[in-house]
Amino acid sequence: METIGVIPARMASSRFPGKPLEEIVGIPMVGHVQFRSSMSDRLDALYVATCDQEIYDYIESIGGNPLITSDTHKRASDRTAEALQKIERKKGCEVDVVVMIQGDEPMVHPQMIDEAVSPLLRDSSIRITNLMGPLKTAVEHQDPNEVKVVASPDNFAMYYSRAPIPNSEHAGEESVSPKKQVCIIPFRRDFLLEFNEMEATPLEKTESVDMLRVLEHGYRVKLVPTEHEVYSVDTESDRQRVESLMEEDPLVDSYRSDA
16 A cells, blocks of 8 residues: 655744744754654655745755645645545546655654554555554643543443543543643545545534544544654743753754754
């Protein structure tokens, strides 16, 4: 199966304007995502989809494949779907799997992409997967910028929320370790296009979590555990925290000279 990665990125973040080009250990954040994602064994090609010329120029300068997309998209999946269609027109053929890799996940490890794609290769009934990772502190569990997810025993998503779920207040000895969504999201090609044609749903709007649209329309999301430690960057304090964690990251040294 042909698998491509798409990194949607834009400068006009409401919480942290300009964050894709904010530097972390001397390298723009979207550069980290580009370099690290390109190391995945599962990706046949990698693209950055953006509506901003500054991001386009930077990605081109480091040897990446930038694409200009519309500046009207509200959701990363919309931008990813437009990029997919542009890529296929240029290639003259369809791809099989599209991995949406958020541009604000500079700690992404290439093995995480491999983990996320593997269920689609093994099981043709799976249309979409999400990585999930542990929430390590009570502060993270309470943070509305961290999307929490509750999994069934066979690791399908039951619910997503920005609220602290599951509620462990009455758990006692039967407590369930809280998990967060990690935004590496592989779609089967047709399901990505179908997803973007679905009506937005009440819970999706209430929680501001795209994956609830999938659940509310009756589909399932396969969850894939990962032990890699990653944090998204939504604020300047997030950037500082991630920078401190990446200062000793051996992967950074492998691409620093190319950035």
